[in-house]
Amino acid sequence: MKTRLLLCGLGIWLGATVGLRLAGQHLLHPGNWKGTLILFAVSFPLMAWLVRRLCNRFRLPPEQWPAGAVSIALPTLLLDPFSSAFFPIVFPNISPEASGLFGGWMLWCCAGALVGGIIRPGKRS
Numbered sequence: 001m002k003t004r005l006l007l008c009g010l011g012i013w014l015g016a017t018v019g020l021r022l023a024g025q026h027l028l029h030p031g032n033w034k035g036t037l038i039l040f041a042v043s044f045p046l047m048a049w050l051v052r053r054l055c056n057r058f059r060l061p062p063e064q065w066p067a068g069a070v071s072i073a074l075p076t077l078l079l080d081p082f083s084s085a086f087f088p089i090v091f092p093n094i095s096p097e098a099s100g101l102f103g104g105w106m107l108w109c110c111a112g113a114l115v116g117g118i119i120r121p122g123k124r125s
Contacts, residue, residue, distance in 0.1 A: 002064070002071040008054055009072035013079055020102075024091055028098040028105075036101060040108050047109045048116030055117065062120050069117020073110040073120070080106045 020027070028048070029035055055068045083090045087099035094102070 002058070002060065002068050004058055005054060005060075005068045005071035006074060010075040012050075012072070013075040015109075017079075017083065021091055021093065024094045028094050028101050028119035030095070030098050030101045039105065043105065043109050044115075047112030048119070051113045051116035054117070065120070066114075067117075069114050072117075076106055076110055082117040096117040 027039065051069045051072055052065075054072060055065045060068045064070070084099055084103045084106075087115070088096050088101065091098075091102070
């Protein structure tokens with residue numbers, strides 16, 4: 001595990017959680033399928049890009065990028081199940097019906113992060 005990247009992942013998780021607690025009601029609308037598709041379409045490549053940028057910033061050798069991606073995604077994977085289970089308490093400003101959307105979005109973000117760590121820089125398939 002890459003400790004510095006794990007701490008970055010924890011910081012990202014904390015910042016995102018606070019941001020959703022403050023303004024998440026403007027972002028998560030389970031009945032709005034177009035908004036949901038846009039949110040998912042933006043989040044996946046954004047997370048892949050973020051992981052690649054952090055791996056580059058911390059000068060991780062490319063063969064260690066998958067481990068770096070896991071380190072970044074791990075706080076979300078460990079902590080957001082609790083955010084989902086206690087959704088109305090953690091996010092009182094968001095409709096409880098959005099809990100499934102939230103859980104799916106977090107998995108989608110983690111998938112984007114992992115794909116960002118798997119794609120090797122400078123290599124074409």
